[in-house]
Amino acid sequence: MQTLAEHILAHAATLPEGQPLAAKGLLHLGERSAVDQALSRLVKRGRLLRAGRGLYVLPVQGRYGERPPTIESVVERLSALGGETVVRSGAAAANQLGLTTQTPVRQVYLTSGRSRRLQLGKQSVELRHAPPWQLVLPHSAAGEAVRALVWLGPEQAGSALKALRQRLPRSAFEELVGVGARLPTWLARSVSLAAHG
Numbered sequence: 001m002q003t004l005a006e007h008i009l010a011h012a013a014t015l016p017e018g019q020p021l022a023a024k025g026l027l028h029l030g031e032r033s034a035v036d037q038a039l040s041r042l043v044k045r046g047r048l049l050r051a052g053r054g055l056y057v058l059p060v061q062g063r064y065g066e067r068p069p070t071i072e073s074v075v076e077r078l079s080a081l082g083g084e085t086v087v088r089s090g091a092a093a094a095n096q097l098g099l100t101t102q103t104p105v106r107q108v109y110l111t112s113g114r115s116r117r118l119q120l121g122k123q124s125v126e127l128r129h130a131p132p133w134q135l136v137l138p139h140s141a142a143g144e145a146v147r148a149l150v151w152l153g154p155e156q157a158g159s160a161l162k163a164l165r166q167r168l169p170r171s172a173f174e175e176l177v178g179v180g181a182r183l184p185t186w187l188a189r190s191v192s193l194a195a196h197g
Contacts, residue, residue, distance in 0.1 A: 004030045004038045012058040018073025021056040052118045068121035084113035085135045090151025093144040099160050133182050142175035154186045161194035
């Protein structure tokens with residue numbers, strides 16, 4: 001007969017990489033207090049990683065031993081699980097779009113949910129609450145451009161928009177112009193000038 005901990009591990013093994021586990025999602029396996037204790041024991045034994053308050057992830061068995069799931073997979077699954085929008089920070093977006101050569105040292109994501117920190121092995125990930133206008137067009141080049149421009153600020157927005165007009169596909173740049181009315185005045189003005197300049 002399997003123990004509760006073995007049931008939890010068997011259940012976790014059926015999930016995609018990075019899918020967070022929470023005690024409330026495991027109540028079909030046992031009472032809440034017993035599930036909490038089993039999760040705590042599994043963390044102490046190194047069978048699960050505590051990613052954050054009440055969140056656990058299964059380590060991935062890799063070619064060279066166990067490793068934490070990728071940050072991207074955990075963030076993506078957490079977003080789907082909680083129904084929140086989660087996107088890369090403006091610094092990461094600016095780097096990806098070639099607007100800066102600075103590589104962000106810290107892993108920061110913007111979220112429509114509450115601010116919190118996740119720990120995946122030795123990697124720390126910050127989820128920072130952001131206003132809805134900063135989360136427009138999630139997972140699109142135009143949305144990444146918005147977040148990059150916010151990070152760069154009013155002083156650099158004009159020159160960055162000239163570069164973006166050349167680098168982004170025409171449809172993505174038009175999408176960026178299309179959300180101008182939802183942006184703060186300084187950014188809407190810069191986008192409008194770039195579109196008609």
